[in-house]
Amino acid sequence: MSRQDADSEAPAGRILTVTLNPALDVTYHVPTLTPGATHRVARVDERAGGKGVNVARLLHTLGVPVVATGLAGGACGTRIRSLLADEGVPERFVPIVAESRRTVVVAEPNSATGLWEPGPTVTPDEWDAFRTRFTELVRGVAAVVLSGSLPGGVPVDAYRTLIEAARCAGARTVLDSSGEALRHGLAARPDLAKPNAEELAGLVGDAPPRPAAALDAVRALDARTVVASFGPDGLLAVTGEGAWHAYVPQPVAGNPTGAGDACVAALTRGLLRQRPWPERLTEAVALSAAAVRAPVAGSVDLSDYRQLRRAVIVKEM
Amino acid sequence: MSRQDADSEAPAGRILTVTLNPALDVTYHVPTLTPGATHRVARVDERAGGKGVNVARLLHTLGVPVVATGLAGGACGTRIRSLLADEGVPERFVPIVAESRRTVVVAEPNSATGLWEPGPTVTPDEWDAFRTRFTELVRGVAAVVLSGSLPGGVPVDAYRTLIEAARCAGARTVLDSSGEALRHGLAARPDLAKPNAEELAGLVGDAPPRPAAALDAVRALDARTVVASFGPDGLLAVTGEGAWHAYVPQPVAGNPTGAGDACVAALTRGLLRQRPWPERLTEAVALSAAAVRAPVAGSVDLSDYRQLRRAVIVKEM
Numbered sequence: 001m002s003r004q005d006a007d008s009e010a011p012a013g014r015i016l017t018v019t020l021n022p023a024l025d026v027t028y029h030v031p032t033l034t035p036g037a038t039h040r041v042a043r044v045d046e047r048a049g050g051k052g053v054n055v056a057r058l059l060h061t062l063g064v065p066v067v068a069t070g071l072a073g074g075a076c077g078t079r080i081r082s083l084l085a086d087e088g089v090p091e092r093f094v095p096i097v098a099e100s101r102r103t104v105v106v107a108e109p110n111s112a113t114g115l116w117e118p119g120p121t122v123t124p125d126e127w128d129a130f131r132t133r134f135t136e137l138v139r140g141v142a143a144v145v146l147s148g149s150l151p152g153g154v155p156v157d158a159y160r161t162l163i164e165a166a167r168c169a170g171a172r173t174v175l176d177s178s179g180e181a182l183r184h185g186l187a188a189r190p191d192l193a194k195p196n197a198e199e200l201a202g203l204v205g206d207a208p209p210r211p212a213a214a215l216d217a218v219r220a221l222d223a224r225t226v227v228a229s230f231g232p233d234g235l236l237a238v239t240g241e242g243a244w245h246a247y248v249p250q251p252v253a254g255n256p257t258g259a260g261d262a263c264v265a266a267l268t269r270g271l272l273r274q275r276p277w278p279e280r281l282t283e284a285v286a287l288s289a290a291a292v293r294a295p296v297a298g299s300v301d302l303s304d305y306r307q308l309r310r311a312v313i314v315k316e317m
Numbered sequence: 318m319s320r321q322d323a324d325s326e327a328p329a330g331r332i333l334t335v336t337l338n339p340a341l342d343v344t345y346h347v348p349t350l351t352p353g354a355t356h357r358v359a360r361v362d363e364r365a366g367g368k369g370v371n372v373a374r375l376l377h378t379l380g381v382p383v384v385a386t387g388l389a390g391g392a393c394g395t396r397i398r399s400l401l402a403d404e405g406v407p408e409r410f411v412p413i414v415a416e417s418r419r420t421v422v423v424a425e426p427n428s429a430t431g432l433w434e435p436g437p438t439v440t441p442d443e444w445d446a447f448r449t450r451f452t453e454l455v456r457g458v459a460a461v462v463l464s465g466s467l468p469g470g471v472p473v474d475a476y477r478t479l480i481e482a483a484r485c486a487g488a489r490t491v492l493d494s495s496g497e498a499l500r501h502g503l504a505a506r507p508d509l510a511k512p513n514a515e516e517l518a519g520l521v522g523d524a525p526p527r528p529a530a531a532l533d534a535v536r537a538l539d540a541r542t543v544v545a546s547f548g549p550d551g552l553l554a555v556t557g558e559g560a561w562h563a564y565v566p567q568p569v570a571g572n573p574t575g576a577g578d579a580c581v582a583a584l585t586r587g588l589l590r591q592r593p594w595p596e597r598l599t600e601a602v603a604l605s606a607a608a609v610r611a612p613v614a615g616s617v618d619l620s621d622y623r624q625l626r627r628a629v630i631v632k633e634m
Contacts, residue, residue: 028421028432035350035423038431046416075399079392079416099363099396104345104421106352106432114355115345115423 013142015059015268016171018134018162019052019070021119021151022080022093025297027105033113047296048083049103051176052147054261054298055268058287060089061300064269067092069137071130071151073120074099094133096126101151122153135165142272143172145264146190150181159185172271175223176264178202186222192271193223194264197230211236211245215317218243227284229263231256234285236317239277243317246281248308252289258297259288278314285312330459332376332585333488335451335479336369336387338436338468339397339410341419342614350423350430364613365400366420368464368493371578371615372585375604377406378617381586384409386454388447388468390437391416409454411447413439418468439470452482459589460489462581463507467498476502489588492540493581495519503539509588510540511581514547528553528562532634535560544601546580548573551602553634556594560634563598565625569606575614576605595631602629 027045048057056068068089072080073096080100084091098120106113122130138144144166146159155161159181163173173190175182178199186193186203200207200217207217211230218226218238227237234247266287270280286309290300293308344362365374373385385406389397390413397417401408415437423430439447455461461483463476472478476498480490490507492499495516503510503520517524517534524534528547535543535555544554551564583604587597603626607617610625 026419028434030432033352033430035352035425035430036428038433040433041435044434075392075396078395082392102343104432108352111353113350113352115347115421116355116357117345117361118358 013272014065014067014140015143015145015272016137016141017052017056017059017066017068017145017147019050019068019148020130020154020158021149022048022050022053022070022072022077022100023117024076024079024083024100024102025049025105026102027107029107031108033106033108033111045296046079046083047298048080048087049298050148051261051264052145053080053084054258055145055147055265056084056089056091057087057298058262058265058291058300059269060087061302062265062269066090067137067141069093069134071096071120071122071126072100073097076100076102092133092137094126094130096120096122098122119149119151122151124153127154127158131161131165134162135169138166138169138171141166141169141171143174143191143268145174145176145268146185147176147261147264149177156180157184157187160188163188163190174264174268174271176260190223192225192227192267193221194227194229194260194267195221196260197228200228211247215243227263227267227281229260229288235263235281237277237281241277244277244281244314245317246278246285246312246314248285248289248311249313250311252292252308254292254294255297256292258294258299259291261298262287262291262300281314282309282312330589331382331384331457332460332462332589333454333458334369334373334376334383334385334462334464336367336385336465337447337471337475338466339365339367339370339387339389339394339417340434341393341396341400341417342366342422343419344422344424346424348425350425350428362613363396363400364615365397365404366615368578368581369462370397370401371575372462372464372582373401373406373408374404374615375579375582375608375617376586377404378619379582379586383407384454384458386410386451388413388437388439388443388471389417390414393417393419409450411443411450413437413443415439436466436468439468441470444471444475448478448482451479452486455483455486455488458483458486458488460491460508460585462491462493462585463502464493464578464581466494473497474501474504477505480505480507491581491585491588493577507540509542509544509584510538511544511546511577511584512538513577514545517545528564532560544580544584544598546577546605552580552598554594554598558594561594561598561631562634563595563602563629563631565602565606565628566630567628569609569625571609571611572614573609575611575616576608578615579604579608579617598631599626599629
């Protein structure tokens with residue numbers, strides 16, 4: 001299916017995704033992983049990864065004009081950029097000297113073992129160069145999506161700095177991070193924040209793990225709009241127009257990695273289109289569920305997405 | 318200790334090592350590898366690898382002038398080359414489009430799990446380009462070392478072709494490979510071949526796994542000189558001057574990966590110096606044992622090497 005089929009309506013403007021700590025996602029397919037043994041890997045899959053990169057790929061799949069930026073270093077960084085180019089996703093990553101991280105997944109038929117590299121350390125000059133480049137890239141952009149963890153050497157309030165710069169340039173801002181990076185970023189009051197249940201609990205202390213009970217916790221956050229994700233229990237949105245719980249009643253089988261990025265992609269598009277919230281949440285839940293069903297994180301089958309859209313239930317809270 | 322200390326005598330000429338299927342050796346240090354779990358890797362070690370690359374590194378450590386060549390592709394190939402440059406090992410790898418392979422070792426304190434990528438496929442044009450480059454590089458070289466497996470797309474008689482070209486240019490030739498690549502390479506009668514017990518059995522059928530009984534099997538091979546390695550049981554050499562068994566009587570604890578490459582490095586230096594065979598074999602056994610003791614494959618501690626040299630026993634057969 002061509003990308004033009006994805007949706008009948010063009011979005012209002014270009015989106016810039018920021019991935020300060022992208023990854024080269026490497027998957028090794030083996031029949032069985034036996035600790036202590038040597039395995040000849042029959043098949044290797046490589047993919048540009050990191051939450052913001054996944055958001056960029058999904059927006060590109062949906063036919064939304066997008067540019068991916070961030071910090072990419074060494075041979076891994078070069079590979080990440082060339083894999084994005086192979087997929088047709090425009091990128092303007094800023095080079096750093098240290099090697100970008102790899103995530104290695106050893107995939108057995110019914111199990112997966114992850115090995116997460118620690119990631120690079122960014123120098124003060126490299127961070128300065130990124131801020132300058134960001135100021136250029138954000139001009140004329142409708143929305144900026146800031147996703148994922150910060151690499152070493154980047155100030156903990158990096159997202160706050162970038163959100164403020166984006167706002168100066170007239171762009172809407174979407175934040176999807178965790179821990180201190182998220183807490184500092186919220187201080188700049190992004191237009192939309194999308195914590196998951198664990199991140200919410202990290203911010204608010206004893207946030208309940210189910211959407212129906214988490215309304216007060218979500219209301220306590222500092223963003224203009226918060227959409228909290230609760231895995232198979234769906235989304236809880238607290239907006240200027242009201243609060244909603246959106247979900248798919250039947251469980252969706254598959255791999256939840258990347259579902260949050262699909263949610264962010266759909267919500268960012270929705271932010272620019274300014275459709276009613278129930279419609280935006282329907283799209284976000286359906287795109288997340290389609291990502292769960294897809295065999296590879298950060299990709300969706302658009303016919304799955306359209307079918308799932310009809311199954312979403314949205315309840316006002 | 319400086320490299321100049323390594324030995325009192327300069328070798329007679331430069332050595333070219335050929336690694337057609339080099340690897341980016343990646344080691345992940347984890348406390349425990351748990352299948353099905355996600356591991357944050359505390360420390361990542363990266364190293365240029367492949368048998369010929371290890372030989373080049375060891376010769377460089379010994380103070381012998383060496384150039385490493387072979388085929389290196391994609392971001393992994395770039396990384397292999399830059400890691401060699403960091404170590405000061407001169408290299409003239411020929412680029413290919415496909416990604417060079419990685420070997421990932423997940424190292425627990427008392428165990429190691431290996432994941433070997435399948436490696437690239439080389440195009441006919443790339444192989445032609447390598448042959449041309451090899452003809453240039455081999456000029457003025459005293460010896461060529463051909464090590465390891467062949468990547469996809471390279472003809473199975475590649476080592477035969479390269480040995481013949483090296484001989485035309487007046488260089489001595491050393492072959493350390495396995496299976497069909499070794500069998501075809503032997504047809505060009507290299508100056509020295511170094512099969513291990515398993516490779517010997519692959520060539521000769523029922524070669525005994527211990528040196529004392531393997532003399533007839535080794536004599537049956539086609540190289541001018543054969544030095545077969547039997548792990549802790551040492552080396553069996555069949556040369557124009559006689560046959561010897563060389564070994565260290567006390568077992569050496571450590572990691573045997575890279576011991577064969579150390580043996581090849583020492584034997585190649587010995588070939589150029591033309592010292593008596595018992596002396597050459599002493600050096601080869603001692604450098605192999607020092608490599609076993611070293612924590613990282615393909616490296617040695619030269620003081621270990623010198624100490625081990627005094628422990629080697631050489632018996633005429």
